[in-house]
Amino acid sequence: MVETDLSKKWNYLRKILERSGPFDTEAFTPSSDTLDFLHNTCKILVIGAGGLGCELLKDLAMMGFKNIDVIDMDTIELSNLNRQFLFRRKDIGKSKAETAAEFINKRIPGTKVTPHFCKIQDYDESFYRQFHIVVSGLDSIVARRWINGMLISLVRLEEDGTVDQSSVIPMIDGGTEGFKGNARVIFPTLNACIDCNLDLFPPQISYPLCTIANTPRLPEHCIEYVKIIQWDKENPFKCALDGDDPEHVSWVYEKAQERANIYNITGLSYRLVQGVLKNIIPAVSSTNAVIAAVCATEVFKIATSCYEALNNYFVFNDIDGIYTYKFEAEKNPKCLACSTVPRMISINNPSSMTLQDLIDYLCTNVEFQMKSPGITTMINGKNKTLYMSTVKSIEEQTRSNLTLSLHELNLSDGQELIIADATNPNSIVVKLKFTDNEVEMY
Amino acid sequence: MSSSVPSPESDKSRKYDRQIRLWGDHGQNLLENSQICLINANALGTEILKGLALPGIGSFTIIDQNLVTEEDIGSNFFLEQSSLGKSRAKCATQFLQELNPDVNGESIDENVDNIIANNSDFFQNFSVVVACALNEKSLIKLSNLLWDLNIPLISCKTVGFIGTARIQLKEYCVIETHPDNKHHDLRLEEPFDSLKEHCEKIELGSKVPWLVILFKHLEAYKVKYNKIPQTYKEKSELRTMIRDSMSADEENFEEAIKAVNSSFGGGKPNSVLQEILNDNACINLTKNSPPFWIMVRALKDFIENEGKGYLPLPGIIPDMTAETSLYINLQNVYRAKALQDADIVFRRVQELLEELNKSCDWITEKDVRLFCREAAYIAIIRGSKISDEYEKGSNTATIASELENIDSLMGHYVVLRSQDRFITEHGCMPGEIQVDIDTARVKSQASKLLNDWGINISLNDDLIHEICRYGGSEIHSVSAFLGGAIAHEIIKIVTRQYKSLDNTIIYDGINSQCATFKF
Numbered sequence A: 001m002v003e004t005d006l007s008k009k010w011n012y013l014r015k016i017l018e019r020s021g022p023f024d025t026e027a028f029t030p031s032s033d034t035l036d037f038l039h040n041t042c043k044i045l046v047i048g049a050g051g052l053g054c055e056l057l058k059d060l061a062m063m064g065f066k067n068i069d070v071i072d073m074d075t076i077e078l079s080n081l082n083r084q085f086l087f088r089r090k091d092i093g094k095s096k097a098e099t100a101a102e103f104i105n106k107r108i109p110g111t112k113v114t115p116h117f118c119k120i121q122d123y124d125e126s127f128y129r130q131f132h133i134v135v136s137g138l139d140s141i142v143a144r145r146w147i148n149g150m151l152i153s154l155v156r157l158e159e160d161g162t163v164d165q166s167s168v169i170p171m172i173d174g175g176t177e178g179f180k181g182n183a184r185v186i187f188p189t190l191n192a193c194i195d196c197n198l199d200l201f202p203p204q205i206s207y208p209l210c211t212i213a214n215t216p217r218l219p220e221h222c223i224e225y226v227k228i229i230q231w232d233k234e235n236p237f238k239c240a241l242d243g244d245d246p247e248h249v250s251w252v253y254e255k256a257q258e259r260a261n262i263y264n265i266t267g268l269s270y271r272l273v274q275g276v277l278k279n280i281i282p283a284v285s286s287t288n289a290v291i292a293a294v295c296a297t298e299v300f301k302i303a304t305s306c307y308e309a310l311n312n313y314f315v316f317n318d319i320d321g322i323y324t325y326k327f328e329a330e331k332n333p334k335c336l337a338c339s340t341v342p343r344m345i346s347i348n349n350p351s352s353m354t355l356q357d358l359i360d361y362l363c364t365n366v367e368f369q370m371k372s373p374g375i376t377t378m379i380n381g382k383n384k385t386l387y388m389s390t391v392k393s394i395e396e397q398t399r400s401n402l403t404l405s406l407h408e409l410n411l412s413d414g415q416e417l418i419i420a421d422a423t424n425p426n427s428i429v430v431k432l433k434f435t436d437n438e439v440e441m442y
Numbered sequence B: 001m002s003s004s005v006p007s008p009e010s011d012k013s014r015k016y017d018r019q020i021r022l023w024g025d026h027g028q029n030l031l032e033n034s035q036i037c038l039i040n041a042n043a044l045g046t047e048i049l050k051g052l053a054l055p056g057i058g059s060f061t062i063i064d065q066n067l068v069t070e071e072d073i074g075s076n077f078f079l080e081q082s083s084l085g086k087s088r089a090k091c092a093t094q095f096l097q098e099l100n101p102d103v104n105g106e107s108i109d110e111n112v113d114n115i116i117a118n119n120s121d122f123f124q125n126f127s128v129v130v131a132c133a134l135n136e137k138s139l140i141k142l143s144n145l146l147w148d149l150n151i152p153l154i155s156c157k158t159v160g161f162i163g164t165a166r167i168q169l170k171e172y173c174v175i176e177t178h179p180d181n182k183h184h185d186l187r188l189e190e191p192f193d194s195l196k197e198h199c200e201k202i203e204l205g206s207k208v209p210w211l212v213i214l215f216k217h218l219e220a221y222k223v224k225y226n227k228i229p230q231t232y233k234e235k236s237e238l239r240t241m242i243r244d245s246m247s248a249d250e251e252n253f254e255e256a257i258k259a260v261n262s263s264f265g266g267g268k269p270n271s272v273l274q275e276i277l278n279d280n281a282c283i284n285l286t287k288n289s290p291p292f293w294i295m296v297r298a299l300k301d302f303i304e305n306e307g308k309g310y311l312p313l314p315g316i317i318p319d320m321t322a323e324t325s326l327y328i329n330l331q332n333v334y335r336a337k338a339l340q341d342a343d344i345v346f347r348r349v350q351e352l353l354e355e356l357n358k359s360c361d362w363i364t365e366k367d368v369r370l371f372c373r374e375a376a377y378i379a380i381i382r383g384s385k386i387s388d389e390y391e392k393g394s395n396t397a398t399i400a401s402e403l404e405n406i407d408s409l410m411g412h413y414v415v416l417r418s419q420d421r422f423i424t425e426h427g428c429m430p431g432e433i434q435v436d437i438d439t440a441r442v443k444s445q446a447s448k449l450l451n452d453w454g455i456n457i458s459l460n461d462d463l464i465h466e467i468c469r470y471g472g473s474e475i476h477s478v479s480a481f482l483g484g485a486i487a488h489e490i491i492k493i494v495t496r497q498y499k500s501l502d503n504t505i506i507y508d509g510i511n512s513q514c515a516t517f518k519f
């Protein structure tokens, strides 16, 4: 299907692209070729078709991009409708990616949004390599880190060891929470990546188990108790707890209220129960609109070279007036994802530290923040899987290793471990360094 | 205040769940009763209304006399190919209304000047009026009209990668400002009687909340040194005292040591609040005084009498490691005192209402309790008239000093104002056809403007050139940015929560930065 645009439809963009100005970059040449490139050649991938994703698709299509792919595994829920404006009530239960694509293609004829109703992990390098720019509007840090790792692995080196610029796919990443948001521009391996600054993501609130079980003080503690302990014990619906099932939520609400009453804890509400069970992040359309607009503006700058791209991190907050701030996030030379130097882990007690301790460290340390690391290594010239939880049969075979110390596992000073985790499509290598006993661990 | 709080399982409550978590059911109620007027449904205008229709305002009305052009279709998401040549107000209304069936939309194909001149009552029922890319003359008339009607006005526009918004508000009073870092007001330095009695009964141990531990050691410190620790050294001394009384590794003691730094100093009005308490609107109540000022007055009377210089206690304590009953009992001590204080303020409010001949249920006990809890952080914003800014030139000293700073976005402000003058004089956007000639014309407008303000600084020409390059283009992502931000300011104004922009923002999309100024 060939659509001819109205002849004056893109006149506003033409003023930018076909005229020169004092702030143009050196790479910019006024020409009608640039709009032609946006229309016919440039391929953009939008990751996520939620709050940010809907805005991004609209913004990019209105900025002249006609070849856009969107990937999202989620389906539409009622609580999305206050901000995910490409969806209507009749769409509840349908694929977000497919519904959003259909809407944009209909509203803006000539735009070809291609939906992918699946996980980002379902595709490999050959899929991601086809795009000029990737924009992500995700609420999951793990997914962000995964796509970040993917784009880093696509970077090729020239024979002299320098980066082949044509293999660098820029990633623009947006995130929002309530009235706060941020946007950043990543040129994989050339500037700071997601994993370079993991400390920018606040750790999730978690309550100690002993508080939940023995000394609850907040309504949240009562909810967690029902969720973690009481549900499994009583198993009221003979299935796993589903925060989207109103019957489940009501049951938890009732039981948590009973527990709160016993301890004279006040302030429990149905909304709070839902919030804790689903780990709900408050969201409003305006913040998504702002952050997506910043991301789309940066995509346009990079695709057209009209202005220098944001270098490299933008923060927005409109709790008190309107506040914005930008800074240059720095590349971390020890980054797990974009540095080629293996990361060192210092261990001072290899005979008492167990494999489980090491895994816990990888999950809780701010610089690793892994989810369920699988660990293999080379012992006496042979590959050996120490532990892997993702494949059931291997988990069963390797479970007994968890309680063994690093010495008992025959690991030695300088040992390289190959670690696979959901936070990166590729394995990473860490090197164990056994230190003197006087030195504090880590 | 009327309130109909739907049950959390209700359809509406589920649809708006993610935002009700931010501004509450009471905020949502106010939003659903708001009526917004938009003048000019360009891309910026429809992006603003999108950000309002989705969260569920009551209704919107679009005033726009223009017919849809091809350029509109290329920049405005709420128009489509088939809209070409039709009423922009009608087409945009139709597409915006599809966003949310709860919202009522209306369109008026009229010249806004006619409405201002012949039907000024028209605006009376709106909660906020937003004017996009409105010409200087109409804007000045509208500014005067809405100032007298006491209806908030927002004037905004984008051109190319530059945008600006200006809020005109007479007075905006906020009880729930939701500050990012709320300080817990614990009254440890001057504990109230029931707190003293409570803490004295408790013996220290591993199950006691840190607040009690800190209380006891602070009392001991006061006996020893006859003062409150203030300097770093004095606080270290208190920390050492706590550490010395700890028998083993005890989490609650560690928490008490950490809390030494952050737990003192609440409860007294800060300078911002002091200014509100001394405001004429507080001291001289009239029968036109809104509930806010009546409560502020009752607050002032409380602080000066029963409170002995202190605010009513908010009654909120942080979570801390402790046995349940010890924590809950302590929480109850704070809550009881907070209720007691709020009750005194409420009785004072009742007296004031009687003096002012107002119905005694005009301000409810619930209103007063909320007010007392938030008292330390209440805010008022007083604005100025856009017409004064345009006709008299306000804050020229700030403009002058900002222009000395090469990184300031004040230059953008001057250029945008020069563009306004150009449009008034030439009836078109600068650079629509001839960039060079118009650049020179805008430059001369800028010098005239600066001259009018008595400012003797010449502007960097680059920005003027760039504005003329844009030739009046509206770039979608720039309007989407500003539209989102403005929608949010309107939500703040109608929900009366969070501090609004005061009163001008400049957005520079070339460099991804913003600045705010007050005129």
Ligand SMILES: [Zn+2]
Binding pocket: A192, A193, A194, A195, A196, A197, A332, A335, A336, A337, A338, A339
């Ligand atoms: Zn990195």
